[in-house]
Amino acid sequence: MAPPEFSKALAPQIVPEGEVVIFDVEVHAVPEAFFSWYKHGIKITDDEELEVSITSHENKSRLVIGEVFEDDSGDYSVTAENEVGRASSTATLLVEGDGATDAVAPTFTSLLSPLQIMDGQQARFACQVVGTPTPQISWFHEGRPIGHHKEVKVLQSQDGRVGLVINEVFPEDAGEYTCVARNKAGESRCTATLTVEDSEVSTLVSPSEKVTQPASVASEEDALETERGSSSDSDFSEIGSSPEFIESLPAQVEVTEGQPTRLLTKVIGYPRPSVTWLVDGMTVRVSEGLSLEHYEDGTVSLSLPAAAAVQSGQYTCEAQNRNGVATCSTNLVVVPS
16 A cells, blocks of 8 residues: 555646646555645536536546636646545646736835834735736735734735735834735835834834835825725735745654654745645544644644654645645654663
């Protein structure tokens, strides 16, 4: 018996609109693997009307989309599973429309403004960006990606207005915030500073504002005004993001038998990813000799109170949401005492 292992994994594709797309995969697995296909984490099924078909046999699987359009672009993944374990593969499909050659790099038409906020209050950054195709937006604090959780909202409207809302700021939230806009034609970014003030002690950070390319500057109020009046969160839709491990597991962990052991990693994504641990391809279950934790900030841990030699193996943390799947692994070696 053997868990699934991809001998032919998914490969990224760039195709013109209207073409047929075929994704093929193959695994080594005993017994034979069962396949499931997903787009942005949502399961794909046969659909005659949409010309989508899935065929699987003898450890091979094929996804066919009879005619693709730009909205078919995205991350596609396939999971192969048998009673011994499972494996996943993910690749991106980019469908280029008739206007693909007219792609325009992102340009900020309204920049971020520096903020001075009292400790405990809400902070709202806003800017506006244009580009073709619509740019993907990422936010960073002091150069680190900002994770999505209940205290932070990342917002975007159809006309290019972008917002970052921090429901309650603390002194450690002070610093530089950067909005990065990317599409296939290029990248642009703008930066502003958040100063968090306390009633007794102020966090002194000099306000600054930067932009890496020319842009016409409009006020924040101009960017957020619409014909119906000033905007609110209801004017935006929340942006989803696929899981991303921002703190990885080490390549190998070696411990002496009987010692407590903790595997620790950190994953971000929106919606908040669900996490599964695998050991040698088999799903890990909570037991007396093992505990699993998933904290609000994205930290994930697997703890062994007293490592045993039989618990040696490859440990994989798999994070998944509707936008994709990410994994990180380590080899745990338990040395007999």
